[in-house]
Amino acid sequence: MIMELLPAIARGVGLTLYVTGASLLFGGIIGLVLVGAVRSPVAIVRAIATLYINIVRVIPPITWLFLIYFGLPQYALRLSTIQAAIIGFSIIASAFMAEIYRSGLLSIPDGQREAAHALGLSAVTTVGHIITPQAFRVALPAIATYGIGLLKDSALASTIGVREITYYAQQSAKQTHEGLLSFIVAGALYIVISLVVALVSRQVDLRLRRKIGVA
């Protein structure tokens, strides 16, 4: 039975990875803008960014998806299920990524900025060549952990009809009446993907740590 269920459900792996990856990418980029805004010298910009981050975090992900997928078309913005899922998860990921970047930035000793200033490096060079690469490397494990969390959250996309792992597991459960097996297969797929991501990020992290020894 598993031999039939596995290929049927594994069809969803592609879209699971696509939705997760795209959302992490877009969320990561928006998160960069957000963390810049949170540290902006302009009070109103800081306030808006902080408000955005808090609003995103206090509303459950499934509510975000429904708002976007069912709510937006009322104003003539028709989205495909995949687009809606990616937009929703990107919004959610942006708030979390901003927090991750922020703690990455905080972990960089003042001496790094001072050395850059003393050498006369411009603000752009300091941020681009000195601060950001270090912050990113410090944040890498947290980003990987969040990515795995997002992978699991992406199961929610099945509720608006995205044909990812959970969607196909549900189909199989209904058609074959092998509910337990279907979701064991789905669960195993999520765990395997999580393990691969965790192992790869651990390796990368260890390599970077050995090489550059960032705290």
Next chain:
Amino acid sequence: MDMLTQWIGWLPNLAPGLLVSLQLTGLSLLFGFPLGLLFAVMAAAKFPPLQWVSFFFVEIGRGLPALVLLYLMYFSLPDAGITLTSLTTAIIALTWNTGAYASEYFRAGLAAVPLGQKEAALTSGLRGWTGFRIVILPQALRISTPPLAGLAVLVFQGSALAFVIAVPELMSKGFEIASITFEYLSVYLLTAVIYGSLTLVFLGLVRVLELRLGRHLQRN
């Protein structure tokens, strides 16, 4: 129609849903936290099979998406001849999920109790369970409380997932209204506002709790 008047009109229909959401959250925490403590204690047991059982349940409870856990219960329990209401099914799934995450916080709390405390308990003749209960556990719980309170907020948000197995909670009630009125945006905005404001209230309580615990530690 003005959105606010719409919202006021819908509130009586949403209120019972919110009660179910809170009930689901409350019961999942009530069962989930002790389960988490049990998992944590089992993980530290000297008897390896207990460790394996704990590992198995914790890793599945954390490693699977909560939605998959929910479907797993929903589709498999009836096959095993167990018929439960969808609410009970959701409580079981969320309890497992909560217990798995809580066990990590309990473990961290237990690990953070200094070794000297354990030795002090032993040398004062408080062996085994008594020493654990009187000396170690209270200190561990104090350390674990803030992250557990944070987890409670997440469980409240997670209760919205029960929508998919037709538990009549807030999200389901919202969906019902939306399918009748076609006012999707307005309905889901209202549910978002309800979830958001309650989450803010809970987060505020967590903050107060953290401050109180901190103050207590400072006095010592």
Next chain:
Amino acid sequence: MGLSFGTKAPRTTHSGEVAVSGLGKSYGASRVLSDVNLVMNEGEVVSIIGPSGAGKSTFLRCLNYLETPTEGTIEIGGARVVAGGKLPDKARLDHLRRVTGMVFQSFNLFPHLTVMENITLPQRKVLGASKEQAQEVAEKLLKRVGLPDKAKAYPARLSGGQQQRIAIARALALSPKVMLFDEPTSALDPEIGLEVLAVMRDLADEGMTMLVVTHEMHFARDVSDRIMVMGNGGVLEIGPSEQVMSEPQNDRTRQFLKAVLDR
């Protein structure tokens, strides 16, 4: 010197000269630095000693505006900056940081860059040097600080003494007129500190203008031309090294030297 600052910045000092007058810094009501005056000739080495909290590092860090002085004037290598509690205009700030090189107590090498990149990146970004030019300069400097084989290493792989020597090379790569050393050996074991002090001594012998905050009394006496003693945010006394060490004029200098040398 191809830099021009119009009429606002008359060139009153020669390239390696330093003239600081009336420099002070306050945070609100508390004064951490008051009325520091110092004139240095080209090629001169001045050590700054004194108890901790005396304002030595604050003074040094005001010279390249890592800390912002609230009063006084700074003239280094042809640029004059009048302190006013805020950063000077960009051209003056850039110039001030161009003519000074700084070495920190905690090295502050960039951990994600190799030794070679640590030395070449500032040259390329600040001086606009080509990669080849920058590497050529870096190789020469690595030889000069005795670490020619460490170009490809990352800082985490080096000892503290090696990191500090690389930090000196990184600062020198921008051809500063004046080198500022902020307790360069305080984070190092004494015997490791010696290898850094040796590099600094060579640098002094080659005629570099140097201002060194240090606890190394031997270095202060043997290498520097003059010693400036600071206490409570001000200058207690300043004079030729031998004289300050053997017959200090100020009571608090005497107490300080007695405490340090008896140890």
